[in-house]
Amino acid sequence: MSVDLATVKRVARLARIAVTDEDAERMTGELNAILGFVEQLNEVDVAGVEPMTSVTPMAMKKRQDVVTDGGKAADIVANAPASAENFFLVPKVVE
Amino acid sequence: MTDLTRLTIADARDKLRGKEITAGELTESYLAAIHAANDTLNAYVTVTPDRAREMAKASDARLARGESGALEGIPLGIKDLFATEGVHTQACSHILDGFKPRYESTVTANLWADGAVMLGKLNMDEFAMGSSNESSYYGPVVNPWRRSREEPSLMPSTHMGEGGFVHSGGGVTQARTLDNMRLVPGGSSGGSAAAVSAFLCAGATATDTGGSIRQPAAFTGTVGIKPTYGRVSRWGIVAFASSLDQAGPIARDVRDAAILLKSMASVDDKDTTSVDRPVPDYEAALGRSVKGMKVGIPREYRVEGMPEEIEALWQKGIAWLKDAGAEIVDISLPHTKYALPAYYIVAPAEASSNLARYDGVRYGLRVPGRDIVEMYEKSRAEGFGREVKRRIMIGTYVLSAGYYDAYYLQAQKVRTLIKRDFENVFDSGVDVILTPATPSAAFGIADEDMAADPVKMYLNDIFTVTVNMAGLPGIAVPAGLDGHGLPLGLQLIGRPFDEETLFQTAHVIEQAAGRFEPEKWW
Numbered sequence: 001m002s003v004d005l006a007t008v009k010r011v012a013r014l015a016r017i018a019v020t021d022e023d024a025e026r027m028t029g030e031l032n033a034i035l036g037f038v039e040q041l042n043e044v045d046v047a048g049v050e051p052m053t054s055v056t057p058m059a060m061k062k063r064q065d066v067v068t069d070g071g072k073a074a075d076i077v078a079n080a081p082a083s084a085e086n087f088f089l090v091p092k093v094v095e
Numbered sequence: 096m097t098d099l100t101r102l103t104i105a106d107a108r109d110k111l112r113g114k115e116i117t118a119g120e121l122t123e124s125y126l127a128a129i130h131a132a133n134d135t136l137n138a139y140v141t142v143t144p145d146r147a148r149e150m151a152k153a154s155d156a157r158l159a160r161g162e163s164g165a166l167e168g169i170p171l172g173i174k175d176l177f178a179t180e181g182v183h184t185q186a187c188s189h190i191l192d193g194f195k196p197r198y199e200s201t202v203t204a205n206l207w208a209d210g211a212v213m214l215g216k217l218n219m220d221e222f223a224m225g226s227s228n229e230s231s232y233y234g235p236v237v238n239p240w241r242r243s244r245e246e247p248s249l250m251p252s253t254h255m256g257e258g259g260f261v262h263s264g265g266g267v268t269q270a271r272t273l274d275n276m277r278l279v280p281g282g283s284s285g286g287s288a289a290a291v292s293a294f295l296c297a298g299a300t301a302t303d304t305g306g307s308i309r310q311p312a313a314f315t316g317t318v319g320i321k322p323t324y325g326r327v328s329r330w331g332i333v334a335f336a337s338s339l340d341q342a343g344p345i346a347r348d349v350r351d352a353a354i355l356l357k358s359m360a361s362v363d364d365k366d367t368t369s370v371d372r373p374v375p376d377y378e379a380a381l382g383r384s385v386k387g388m389k390v391g392i393p394r395e396y397r398v399e400g401m402p403e404e405i406e407a408l409w410q411k412g413i414a415w416l417k418d419a420g421a422e423i424v425d426i427s428l429p430h431t432k433y434a435l436p437a438y439y440i441v442a443p444a445e446a447s448s449n450l451a452r453y454d455g456v457r458y459g460l461r462v463p464g465r466d467i468v469e470m471y472e473k474s475r476a477e478g479f480g481r482e483v484k485r486r487i488m489i490g491t492y493v494l495s496a497g498y499y500d501a502y503y504l505q506a507q508k509v510r511t512l513i514k515r516d517f518e519n520v521f522d523s524g525v526d527v528i529l530t531p532a533t534p535s536a537a538f539g540i541a542d543e544d545m546a547a548d549p550v551k552m553y554l555n556d557i558f559t560v561t562v563n564m565a566g567l568p569g570i571a572v573p574a575g576l577d578g579h580g581l582p583l584g585l586q587l588i589g590r591p592f593d594e595e596t597l598f599q600t601a602h603v604i605e606q607a608a609g610r611f612e613p614e615k616w617w
Binding site for chain 2: 001003007008011012013014015016017018019027030031033034035037038039040041042044046049050051052053054055056058060061063072075076077078079080081082088090091092093
């Protein structure tokens with residue numbers, strides 16, 4: 001399989017990365033090189049093979065459903081580019 | 096006074112406890128070495144002298160009271176991927192500009208609890224994506240090793256002495272001059288490997304998703320171990336591909352790597368993939384005989400176009416282990432060639448999900464836009480470098496509607512087969528597998544072939560990536576120099592949670608091969 005320019009632009013949109021036409025053009029070639037490289041996986045017979053979900057066989061650890069942390073709003077917004085009264089500030093999303 | 100930066104961790108530990116030196120003196124020696132070298136090598140992106148002096152002072156106070164942790168007073172460098180409270184933590188990406196976490200990663204917290212001293216944060220490929228440390232926002236790291244201009248006779252066995260003979264990049268033959276060409280230290284943990292090799296820290300933390308500890312270790316003549324998946328907590332480490340990422344140390348020798356891993360590893364409730372098993376005393380495994388041990392040699396690792404020197408090094412490793420009493424057996428890992436292509440689906444898929452969090456809202460870089468979507472798109476376009484964008488794009492594509500089964504599901508099935516190959520070999524009684532660590536020695540910065548074709552760069556990880564796909568432990572240990580006087584490494588792969596056998600066997604190789612140091616030019 002290979003991708004065309006329109007697909008690359010659509011994927012960039014899905015990934016929320018702004019691309020210029022020039023970027024998209026270059027990425028099309030690069031992505032096709034990588035997709036060409038991974039193509040060989042199709043020759044592997046995977047009939048009856050389960051996809052890997054966990055590399056180490058183990059039951060997922062669960063913790064008690066209790067509050068163990070919190071009260072750190074100031075810490076959480078400390079690195080935000082814009083915040084006010086412990087809220088993150090973003091451009092207006094509702095008209 | 097002797098140069099304290101030359102001491103291994105084990106030696107420094109003894110001298111500190113014996114009150115021959117102080118943590119303050121040791122730390123000052125490293126800070127001076129970093130100050131003199133970093134403009135040239137670019138191994139550190141931030142140096143934390145105040146923090147280092149404060150920690151060393153506290154160590155000296157504890158040592159004076161006769162208390163000492165496993166790493167008391169030992170100065171370490173920390174890869175920029177580990178969250179360090181109040182200190183530069185940016186995964187060497189522009190998108191994390193100014194990020195100073197309000198928390199400490201479990202690994203670094205473990206090190207500080209054992210008395211280690213932080214010197215600063217080490218350079219790396221952006222978000223750990225790369226094999227040359229050239230994708231860092233902070234520029235490439237320069238390998239302390241250089242090619243020598245004349246063909247030296249460094250491979251012969253006459254100098255490969257018994258027991259800890261130290262080879263210097265220029266000390267063996269006299270008529271050699273170093274080439275000025277700047278070489279990469281490998282990646283993604285290039286800063287860690289270069290800093291350890293150039294005596295700018297006693298040891299360093301690193302991470303390995305497809306070879307990012309072992310490949311730079313091999314390129315710099317240092318020892319690097321990627322532990323079993325789940326052995327070291329991932330909490331507080333910036334995530335790249337969560338099912339593959341694992342932290343480990345880069346050190347000057349096998350013993351130091353064992354000492355560091357003991358402190359880094361732990362059982363951690365904050366990481367659900369952290370495995371509930373006690374951490375053994377890895378150092379105790381050194382010196383145990385390998386007599387009767389079964390060492391597997393996988394035929395699929397003899398790849399097309401592999402330089403003769405790599406093959407010769409491999410044969411030498413086989414001979415050393417045979418001489419030490421190990422039994423050598425030929426084995427087959429039939430799905431080896433599919434590990435790298437499967438990796439380039441699984442890793443970008445996980446990365447595209449993990450890196451969705453960088454949106455210009457909660458931390459780091461924000462580029463304003465007309466609306467919130469344009470702000471996301473512009474922030475991510477400016478904040479991520481080329482390689483990172485490439486991988487996010489591949490990941491987004493293979494996970495997108497209509498392609499998930501063809502790519503991601505197929506790759507995860509192939510991954511099951513890769514793991515099964517290893518299980519079959521270990522079930523047949525093989526204790527450890529010996530392979531080359533990399534298909535070549537260090538290459539030049541801005542190598543044109545690598546820059547022109549991303550897949551060519553990816554091939555650096557051909558011998559290491561299988562280990563991540565199967566979640567196994569792997570160690571890279573220096574084993575010789577190539578015709579240009581550059582270090583080459585061998586890799587040992589073990590059963591899950593059998594790091595002890597890796598340290599035991601790597602120590603035998605180290606004893607036979609000697610240790611390797613670059614000639615100082617910086």
